[in-house]
Amino acid sequence: MLSVRDIVGRVSAGKSTAEAELAATQERIDAREPAIQAFASRPEGLRAGTGPLAGIACGVKDIIDTADLPTRMGSPIYEGWQPRADAPIVMALKAAGASVAGKTHTTAFAFLDPAPTHNPHDATASPGGSSAGSAAAVAAGMIPLAIGTQTGGSVIRPASYCGVAAIKTSYGLLPTVGVKPFSWSLDTLGLMAASADDLGLALAAIAQRPELDAGPATLQGLRIGVTRQDFAGAAEPACETALQRLSEIAAAAGAVIVPLETPAALAAAYEAHAPLQDYEARHALAWEYRHHREAIPPKLRSYLDGVQSAGAASYDEARRLSRRGRDAARGFFGACDVVISYAAPGEAPDTIGSTGDSKFNRLWTLLGVPCLTIPVLQGPRGLPVGIQIIAGFGADEVVIAVAKALERLVGAEA
Amino acid sequence: MLSVRDIVGRVSAGKSTAEAELAATQERIDAREPAIQAFASRPEGLRAGTGPLAGIACGVKDIIDTADLPTRMGSPIYEGWQPRADAPIVMALKAAGASVAGKTHTTAFAFLDPAPTHNPHDATASPGGSSAGSAAAVAAGMIPLAIGTQTGGSVIRPASYCGVAAIKTSYGLLPTVGVKPFSWSLDTLGLMAASADDLGLALAAIAQRPELDAGPATLQGLRIGVTRQDFAGAAEPACETALQRLSEIAAAAGAVIVPLETPAALAAAYEAHAPLQDYEARHALAWEYRHHREAIPPKLRSYLDGVQSAGAASYDEARRLSRRGRDAARGFFGACDVVISYAAPGEAPDTIGSTGDSKFNRLWTLLGVPCLTIPVLQGPRGLPVGIQIIAGFGADEVVIAVAKALERLVGAEA
Numbered sequence A, B: 001m002l003s004v005r006d007i008v009g010r011v012s013a014g015k016s017t018a019e020a021e022l023a024a025t026q027e028r029i030d031a032r033e034p035a036i037q038a039f040a041s042r043p044e045g046l047r048a049g050t051g052p053l054a055g056i057a058c059g060v061k062d063i064i065d066t067a068d069l070p071t072r073m074g075s076p077i078y079e080g081w082q083p084r085a086d087a088p089i090v091m092a093l094k095a096a097g098a099s100v101a102g103k104t105h106t107t108a109f110a111f112l113d114p115a116p117t118h119n120p121h122d123a124t125a126s127p128g129g130s131s132a133g134s135a136a137a138v139a140a141g142m143i144p145l146a147i148g149t150q151t152g153g154s155v156i157r158p159a160s161y162c163g164v165a166a167i168k169t170s171y172g173l174l175p176t177v178g179v180k181p182f183s184w185s186l187d188t189l190g191l192m193a194a195s196a197d198d199l200g201l202a203l204a205a206i207a208q209r210p211e212l213d214a215g216p217a218t219l220q221g222l223r224i225g226v227t228r229q230d231f232a233g234a235a236e237p238a239c240e241t242a243l244q245r246l247s248e249i250a251a252a253a254g255a256v257i258v259p260l261e262t263p264a265a266l267a268a269a270y271e272a273h274a275p276l277q278d279y280e281a282r283h284a285l286a287w288e289y290r291h292h293r294e295a296i297p298p299k300l301r302s303y304l305d306g307v308q309s310a311g312a313a314s315y316d317e318a319r320r321l322s323r324r325g326r327d328a329a330r331g332f333f334g335a336c337d338v339v340i341s342y343a344a345p346g347e348a349p350d351t352i353g354s355t356g357d358s359k360f361n362r363l364w365t366l367l368g369v370p371c372l373t374i375p376v377l378q379g380p381r382g383l384p385v386g387i388q389i390i391a392g393f394g395a396d397e398v399v400i401a402v403a404k405a406l407e408r409l410v411g412a413e414a
Helices: A004-012 A018-036 A088-095 A132-139 A156-162 A196-207 A237-252 A264-284 A286-295 A298-307 A312-334 A362-367 A396-413 B004-012 B018-036 B088-095 B132-139 B156-162 B196-207 B237-252 B264-284 B286-295 B298-307 B312-334 B362-367 B396-413
Strands: A039-041 A057-061 A099-104 A145-150 A165-168 A188-193 A223-226 A256-259 A338-342 A371-378 A384-390 B039-041 B057-061 B099-104 B145-150 B165-168 B188-193 B223-226 B256-259 B338-342 B371-378 B384-390
Touching (some): A004 A196, A018 A099, A018 A132, A088 A099, A088 A196, A088 B264, A132 A145, A132 A188, A156 A371, A156 A384, A165 A396, A196 A396, A223 A237, A237 A338, A237 A384, A264 A362, A286 B088, A338 A396, A384 A396, B004 B196, B018 B057, B018 B099, B018 B132, B057 B088, B057 B132, B088 B196, B099 B145, B132 B145, B156 B384, B165 B196, B165 B396, B188 B196, B196 B396, B223 B237, B237 B256, B237 B384, B237 B396, B264 B362, B371 B396, B384 B396
Parallel strands (some): A223 A338, B057 B145, B223 B256
Antiparallel strands (some): A039 A099, A145 A188, A165 A188, A165 A371, A371 A384
16 A cells, blocks of 8 residues: 555655655556546546645545536436535645646445445455445555545545545544535544554544654553443444454553443434434435435435434434433443454455445444554455544544554564 | 515415515516625516415525526635526425525625625625625515525514514424535524514415414413523623513503523533534535635635644533533423513614624524514614514424414504
8 A cells, every 4th residue: 555654754754755756656556547447537637736645645535525527416316516626624734745647436325225336355255335436445555545534434444445444534523514414413534544543643634633753652651441332233243353352452552441431322312323324314315305306226215214303302302312422421431441343244245236324334444433444464364354443522643543553563463 | 565465465465476476576676686785696586486485485595406597605616607406495485385585695605704795784794794785675665585594593683683583493493404504413494584473474384384374373371481591692782672562562551570590500501502513514614625725715614724633522521512502401491481582682783894793593503492573663773673472392383373373563663
């Protein structure tokens, strides 16, 4: 995979230029795109910017508005649709010096109907969704950085399936203005890259928060909570192996491993994700459903058929449970420095017909807390399995620093 | 002014038809539009819908996406801009049977540079802003209902200046998807109509929350807190007279008037409005500022020049103060059934060069609590002065019911 740190290091040291790095990236995109199908649209050529990310070509999920590339939302309803303005996240990317590599394939409106993208590790396996093109393009070494969005598990899950690092940021850290909404209380931006180290560098530059690019955390004495999210059901054995392996690696480095019970308020908040999303998706896609129902793919159409009765009472109750969950999360996360858990229920599904299951992601999305997944091992089918590092609201700096420390140890052992 | 209740009453009783009501409304729009300048664009003709609001022509602020009318945002940057989809609030309007009367003039991007609209009470006075066209069109009797948005005081202030009733809803009650963002933590939808009674009827239908159209509250024994918002500075004497008059009317009907101290956490939250908005506006309008700075009108351009240095630290602190303010608001509102306060600092400014001051609105917008203004008296220049009724988060039903009771008494006395 391409490394953000290496590229900007070469450019800033004068060993290379942003233009040369972009040209090299362009060659990699051109070489792999026919097999991977990561991009919905691409610019004529990559022009270098100015700033800390000069030379970095970044994929942008195709539900995010761009002023000079169409934004198709993964749907023929938006065929050829050309927004007037760049979304703020795209402006922030460009302000940091990065270039837009292209718009990456998304499932239709970021739901469950598969995108045309293939998993670089196995062309018959799913890359996950909904940020399929972003995860696959990074995993295939086509681009060093990509932007995705998560409403259930649409950043962390495809990253785990494709074997890349990814962060879903704290709610509100990055603006979702100009991102096609599915559920406005849940929709959150995230980044994908080869490593947590790259994520920290890129996110610090994009969010203009230098503290996000600090050094790796000291594991000695660090309290790492472990949750298996029993409320969400079981994971495949490979995920349990990965969770235990990461715990052992951390413990060997001096971390204190703390098994965590899930407070009832968090389990209740987990259950609130569905009614919250149902009501908001019903309204967010009201125009598309009313005027273009037949053009909506089957999984989303069936889902929208079902949520047309989602009413205010269940929505209000879901918002109350979310609020209580966020209150309870302070205590839950306060007991440790970070929490680790499964990033996905297993290896990527062995069919491109399913994008997998977000059950181990939904609670954290609803709580608005930062999650960062790193690849930990390969499962029985040879596909990557990630573990996510999670912390309390606003502690993006902490999950990045801890993930940086852990990924070094995982890498050293592999 | 046109009454929503009267129109839907006539239609449902078979005394009139939705088509006939819309035709009558169209005549009133045509007659007054040259003088008032409320509309940025209008459809070819008004087609009747089906539902509880059939026959109601509703103005839609021109920062709200519409699929069959351009959405100009009050700016030449969006001249001729045609969104693909209706915003969810427009879909909800239509689902309730209402018709879009047209797009109402907004200040550019809902900031402070005046719209071309005139105050129906005095052509040389400001209609307020930013929802200028919505307030003026209702006040001029052109339409019975209009939609506006409030980030500081952009619903309640123009309503007070124009002498109409208006509600800024609880944050999240109505979806802001498809509404051009200025500050996504603050932007909130509201309705304007001739009376609180009309607002309850319309909001119940649009939000599909029948409880919002309950009868007037019983004033006997009702606890009404009074706040003068000392943290925001002084109001004109006419506003103080209006506040006292409404208190006396309520007390005569048996309400208990409770002078309220403002907790320090609320005064601190008031101060957090500016840094919160500054950071978000900087990002929300990043594309327009970067690519079309010269086309941005002077007040907004100067504001955006100033907020380019708005950074993450002051933003994070503002979010913390907002959160603490919302916690403190529970106790503040818990002491009474509703709170009343000035809706604006005085009568409408006597120049169309200023849209007035949102200082008595900003705290409530930031707290996300419902506010409803009703006209209470005329000031020394013969212009209307409103008082707003405020309650805790989610108590939209309460402010409507109390406002309905109070407006009857104000009307009986006038």
